[in-house]
Amino acid sequence: MRILLALLLPLILAAAPARDWSTVATKQANGAYLIGNPAAPVKLVEYGSYTCPHCGAFSVESGPVLRGRLIRSGKVSLEYRHYVRDSADLAAALVARCAGPKGFAATSDRIFATQRDWLPRAADWSQANAERMRMYPAPARLRAEAEGAGLLAIGRTAGLTDARLDACLADEAEADRLVAMTAAAPPSVVGTPSFLLNGRAVPGASWSAIQPALAAAGAR
Structure with a gap:
């Protein structure tokens, strides 16, 4: 029996589907969400803002390779740290995080993917209702x-109820944590998006700049 098991085990393991790490998110001690394998050998940190067009472009352009292959395989993890620039950004961050670890990555992606629709609406609404x-x-x-x-419509699309969204947007302690996360950014973060790769600042704010750095670190 032991001999048979020893012979079959490699076949069983080969047939087992590889884990899709792109669907895994864990909340870190600093409040950020880490997407992917916590033990990934290549660790990318992004300081981003939902009201930053460059951040939106990075999310869309990097998706097929970064999320679709590198994070999915477990070779790379992405820790997303919020860098809050304005009230619309804070509202978007609270909606994204309202989905919790299981829904954060997908909701965050949806917010970035629809940025060209909701961001002008946010600016128009803010101007019309400022007083x-x-x-x-x-x-x-x-x-x-x-x-x-x-943004609430995006949250509802992600399966969040109005009651849940209301509670998340009223959570002042969570809002304070996001502001504190912004204040704790290292001096290398002078704009968004900004990146750290295995603890070191990476120059450039586009996927065309970050992809070669990831490859050089062993993420292929």
């Missing part, structure tokens, strides 16, 4: 801005 919003407490302003921009 009225001064009378609202901060959580109510965030909720109203998220609705006006279309």
